Amino acid sequence: MERREVAAWVAVGLIVIGLPSAVLGYQHWLRLAAAEQRVIDIQAYAPERGGFAPDAIRVAVNEPVTLRFAAMDVTHGVALGPGLGVDLGHIDPGKVKEISLTFDRPGTYTYYCNTWCGPDHWRMRGTIQVIDPANPDLLPAAQPDPVIAALIAEGVDIDAQHDAGRKHGDAPALIIERPPSAQRGATLFGSVTIPPEVSDPAWRRSHPPAHVLELLRQTNRQAPQADLIDVVAYLWTTDTAPETLAAAESLYNKNCAACHGQTGGGDGPAAGTTAEKPVAFADAAYLFERRSDVLYAKIRRGGMGTDMPNFGTLFTPEETWALVEYLWTLPVSALPEPR
Ligand code: HEC
Numbered sequence: 454m455e456r457r458e459v460a461a462w463v464a465v466g467l468i469v470i471g472l473p474s475a476v477l478g479y480q481h482w483l484r485l486a487a488a489e490q491r492v493i494d495i496q497a498y499a500p501e502r503g504g505f506a507p508d509a510i511r512v513a514v515n516e517p518v519t520l521r522f523a524a525m526d527v528t529h530g531v532a533l534g535p536g537l538g539v540d541l542g543h544i545d546p547g548k549v550k551e552i553s554l555t556f557d558r559p560g561t562y563t564y565y566c567n568t569w570c571g572p573d574h575w576r577m578r579g580t581i582q583v584i585d586p587a588n589p590d591l592l593p594a595a596q597p598d599p600v601i602a603a604l605i606a607e608g609v610d611i612d613a614q615h616d617a618g619r620k621h622g623d624a625p626a627l628i629i630e631r632p633p634s635a636q637r638g639a640t641l642f643g644s645v646t647i648p649p650e651v652s653d654p655a656w657r658r659s660h661p662p663a664h665v666l667e668l669l670r671q672t673n674r675q676a677p678q679a680d681l682i683d684v685v686a687y688l689w690t691t692d693t694a695p696e697t698l699a700a701a702e703s704l705y706n707k708n709c710a711a712c713h714g715q716t717g718g719g720d721g722p723a724a725g726t727t728a729e730k731p732v733a734f735a736d737a738a739y740l741f742e743r744r745s746d747v748l749y750a751k752i753r754r755g756g757m758g759t760d761m762p763n764f765g766t767l768f769t770p771e772e773t774w775a776l777v778e779y780l781w782t783l784p785v786s787a788l789p790e791p792r
């Protein structure tokens with residue numbers, strides 16, 4: 454069948470679906486149209502009822518497919534990643550949403566629920582294996598993440614106790630009296646001596662703000678501590694374009710806020726269900742002791758034996774960095790005007 458003809462068939466098919474009284478004769482055409490485009494039906498159940506069925510599918514490279522998701526019990530949300538930019542949004546019970554797409558290279562992708570649908574919500578994931586029919590056994594192996602590899606090489610324990618062995622109730626190592634203002638930090642920036650390494654965004658990713666605060670204190674002995682804290686907050690929130698931050702905020706609200714809280718209070722609706730408390734990113738004194746690359750690694754790899762899910766198969770490295778940048782805005786009271 455010619456290509457344009459196929460498009461016409463599909464168009465007719467769509468019109469027919471729209472009409473409740475489908476004429477019998479059209480059904481034959483419809484079936485022909487369907488034969489051209491493989492449709493894979495995927496049913497979405499809450500995780501305690503089994504999650505996605507099926508939870509693994511295989512498609513061929515360059516094979517146009519339609520994935521049709523049906524919410525079977527409660528409202529779910531469906532997104533595809535990493536790097537596919539597909540978010541079908543909410544699917545209410547009994548409703549169906551579909552996406553037609555073609556994968557242009559072999560690899561592994563994930564479809565996942567991004568609407569809170571129950572305590573085990575984040576376990577709702579399915580795998581898409583895209584295979585090359587000429588070479589069905591040759592799936593590209595997952596590449597080790599260079600950031601995580603570097604942390605391991607450096608001997609950093611991604612799962613180390615977050616508060617550096619401090620017991621609950623101990624005074625935090627760093628005292629931050631009010632939420633840091635990156636906006637104020639931007640205005641003070643010019644009057645503070647910044648050690649050269651600190652100006653390097655790559656260097657900042659592997660050092661905690663608390664460390665930089667210490668460096669700034671040594672080079673700016675006259676400056677009040679609160680000023681230096683604001684300058685550091687500025688430094689940690691300047692690297693990302695506003696559009697990127699906005700996209701990360703949306704990812705955060707859909708995938709993280711259920712546990713970590715929409716404003717980073719560690720108090721989302723699911724926070725009570727996790728064995729260990731979800732980290733409160735809004736706590737500046739806490740977050741200032743953390744390194745961006747460790748946060749990145751934790752998001753991609755998940756916690757070891759904690760309820761922190763792994764997101765490495767859902768998000769690209771770029772999306773993960775954007776999430777980290779977004780986390781840094783949570784303890785900050787005011788962001789500077791975009792440059
Ligand atoms: C099911 C609840 C849950 C969800 C959903 C969740 N987290 Fe977590 N997260 C936790 C818990 C519990 C911890 C603490 C235990 C740990 O670090 O493993 C944690 C820890 C973390 C840490 C480590 C912080 C540190 O100081 O080392 C980061 C970073 C993080 N989460 C980011 C995220 C992001 C980003 C998302 C969404 C993409 C997310 N989390 C979704 C429960 C959750």
Ligand SMILES: [Cu+2]
Pocket residue numbers: 498499500528529530566567568569570571574577
């Ligand atoms: Cu769900």
